[in-house]
Amino acid sequence: MTFQPTPEFAQSMTAADPLAALRERFYFPKSTDGAECTYLCGHSLGLQPKTARAYIEREMKDWELLGVAGHFRACHPWVTYSKLLTEQTARLVGALPSEVVVMNSLTVNLHLMMVSFYRPTLERHKIVIEENAFPSDQYAVKSQIQFHGFDPEESLIAVAGEEELQALLDQQGDAVALILLGGVNYSSGRAFDLAGVARAGHAKGCVVGFDLAHAAGNVILKLHDWDADFAVWCTYKYLNGGPGSIAGCFVHERHAREDLPRFAGWWGHDPETRFRMGPEFHATPDAEGWQVSNPSIVSLAALRAAMDVMDEAGMERLRAKSMLLTGYLELLLGRHADRGFSIITPSDPERRGAQLSIRVGPNVHAMCDRLATEGVVCDWREPDILRVAPAPLYNSFSDVYRFVERFAAALD
Numbered sequence: 001m002t003f004q005p006t007p008e009f010a011q012s013m014t015a016a017d018p019l020a021a022l023r024e025r026f027y028f029p030k031s032t033d034g035a036e037c038t039y040l041c042g043h044s045l046g047l048q049p050k051t052a053r054a055y056i057e058r059e060m061k062d063w064e065l066l067g068v069a070g071h072f073r074a075c076h077p078w079v080t081y082s083k084l085l086t087e088q089t090a091r092l093v094g095a096l097p098s099e100v101v102v103m104n105s106l107t108v109n110l111h112l113m114m115v116s117f118y119r120p121t122l123e124r125h126k127i128v129i130e131e132n133a134f135p136s137d138q139y140a141v142k143s144q145i146q147f148h149g150f151d152p153e154e155s156l157i158a159v160a161g162e163e164e165l166q167a168l169l170d171q172q173g174d175a176v177a178l179i180l181l182g183g184v185n186y187s188s189g190r191a192f193d194l195a196g197v198a199r200a201g202h203a204k205g206c207v208v209g210f211d212l213a214h215a216a217g218n219v220i221l222k223l224h225d226w227d228a229d230f231a232v233w234c235t236y237k238y239l240n241g242g243p244g245s246i247a248g249c250f251v252h253e254r255h256a257r258e259d260l261p262r263f264a265g266w267w268g269h270d271p272e273t274r275f276r277m278g279p280e281f282h283a284t285p286d287a288e289g290w291q292v293s294n295p296s297i298v299s300l301a302a303l304r305a306a307m308d309v310m311d312e313a314g315m316e317r318l319r320a321k322s323m324l325l326t327g328y329l330e331l332l333l334g335r336h337a338d339r340g341f342s343i344i345t346p347s348d349p350e351r352r353g354a355q356l357s358i359r360v361g362p363n364v365h366a367m368c369d370r371l372a373t374e375g376v377v378c379d380w381r382e383p384d385i386l387r388v389a390p391a392p393l394y395n396s397f398s399d400v401y402r403f404v405e406r407f408a409a410a411l412d
Helices: 007-016 020-025 052-073 078-093 106-117 135-147 162-175 194-203 297-313 315-334 364-373 397-411
Strands: 100-102 126-130 156-159 176-182 207-211 230-233 248-251 356-359 379-381 385-388
Touching: 007 315, 007 397, 020 297, 052 078, 052 297, 078 100, 078 248, 078 297, 106 135, 106 207, 106 230, 106 248, 126 135, 126 162, 135 156, 135 176, 156 162, 162 176, 162 194, 176 194, 194 207, 297 315, 315 356, 315 397, 364 379, 364 385, 364 397
Parallel strands: 126 156, 126 176, 176 207, 207 230
Antiparallel strands: 100 248, 230 248, 356 385, 379 385
8 A cells, every 4th residue: 555645645544444334333533622622542442332322221120020030031141241242242352152251350360370370389370561551450460470479570571572572581481380461562653563472371381360450442453373372352432432431351161161279159169050149160161161140231232333343344354454553553653753752662563563652752742631621532651652553443543534634833
């Protein structure tokens, strides 16, 4: 694709976009003049699908009319509601349906996975994370290390990338119990070679898990084929499930029937005997066996509205459009490269998702505020990074062009 830095080119690309109609399936915040904002913050919170209200109201109506009977007699019985998302979720992350479950929140799921998969010994107790991992991951990992009686100063190692990871594994792989990397780093926007990470880790006998908060719905995932042991993700970013929406979890099928330690709860009990209320826990023999409590039906309904659109588009088409959008954004920013900012996200399209992270200096807060007053929504992260992500489900090439125009003016 040969990009042209003109509004006419952006308009022509928008007009030719086979996914352009999906934009009309979402609500956009309005600017002070009543026009739709240029919303480039899907990496933080995705937009509301227009069908979400109806999906939620259907369950509210069943609650109104049926009360407790809604668990079995609702239009979509609540006791099995989460299964409405299973096939879509499996396609999203490249998994078997038996390997995925929608439950809890991201960090809760991360803790539940580490209960089962971080089993440190005196000889093998180290956890490898990425440099500048999301703080919640750092807190969770450190607390797990301390829970097992080890010192994070000795047991926690951060690596900058795949080459450093391989060098570490060559030197002390026998001491590494768990490799836990983000699919896409929240700050830099860098995407990791997760297939290569899984191969390298397993070759040294390490458990390999992924935090896909910024990867699910953003890049192509093939968790089953990559042989990841587990993965977790949230659904309120690129998946548009709503603020604080229910999260997702993957457990490879080879672990489903293993006698792994876990924190059990009744919703993880085999559904065939769950309602006998027996005293002994018998796990569902798949990823659902890691469930603890019954999920929020309201949250599931909102997510189902979003996933219907996501699944209709398909990750292959979304990723193809995303690479064009981000490439166009990079080209337009490059025309102002001498203006005192730098893009810290890798230029290689395979090593990034939709997000570009722009280092703009200590005035990043003021710049973000100014852009907001002009109807452009993005966000910042300390100390000096502006994060911008054209989400392919609802953003256009014209959005990208408009952002760069406003950004260039803000540089002045």
